[in-house]
Amino acid sequence: MIHHISFPASDPYRVARVLAELTNGQYFEFPVTPGAYMVNFDDDHGSALEIIPADRVWLPGADEVDVGSAEPAMNCSGFHVAISVPVSRERIEDVGAREGWLVRFCDRGPFQLIELWVENRFMIELLTSSMTPAYLTFMKPETYGDWLKEVQHSDRELHAIR
Structure with a gap:
């Protein structure tokens, strides 16, 4: 069972708003990094999409995952x-x-x-x-x-x- 997927976007707010509309879900700020959003589907599986700014990447932090900067994505x-x-x-x-x-x-x-x-x-x-x-x-x-x-x-x- 896949519960959530994370991906980059140039305009995370816009992407979250549109995907929430198409899934009948809701979108919220995602506090892992400024400008990130989460779309929750409101289903029995906890399904969600995490949308982070395109210049951010997941990194292995000291104790858990961290967010860092990267060159803009292709x-x-x-x-x-x-x-x-x-x-x-x-x-x-x-x-x-x-x-x-x-x-x-x-x-x-x-x-x-x-x-x-x-x-x-x-x-x-x-x-x-x-x-x-x-x-x-x-x-x-x-x-x-x-x-x-x-x-x-x-x-x-x-x-x-x-």
Whole structure:
């Protein structure tokens, strides 16, 4: 069970406000460092997103984690997370358009999702209530394992043809 994820943003307040809106959550200041925010989903799992300023990094402190400064992050990131949201595809598209962030519907084959490119820097995959069941079915180890075997078999056949 993932309870929270932390990621950087150029404008943590704006990102927290938008993500709280899309998750029906609430956002609060996050006192670990000035300018950080937390979005709480108000669910039974304690799910939350921690958004810290882009020029901050987590460091191993003397007794526990600490926050330090870093050079501004590159424009894009390897970070991404998939979350289920209680709003519609149309709502996500409207909010993305309002914020000027890239939003696109994607069919990944076994499931569908919506890419929300926060600050046009990193991707959050959003699953509406109608998309979540297919994702949950696909991510069961046996289903994913069978799919992976299929993909690997197809790749071997393609390499044999070349």
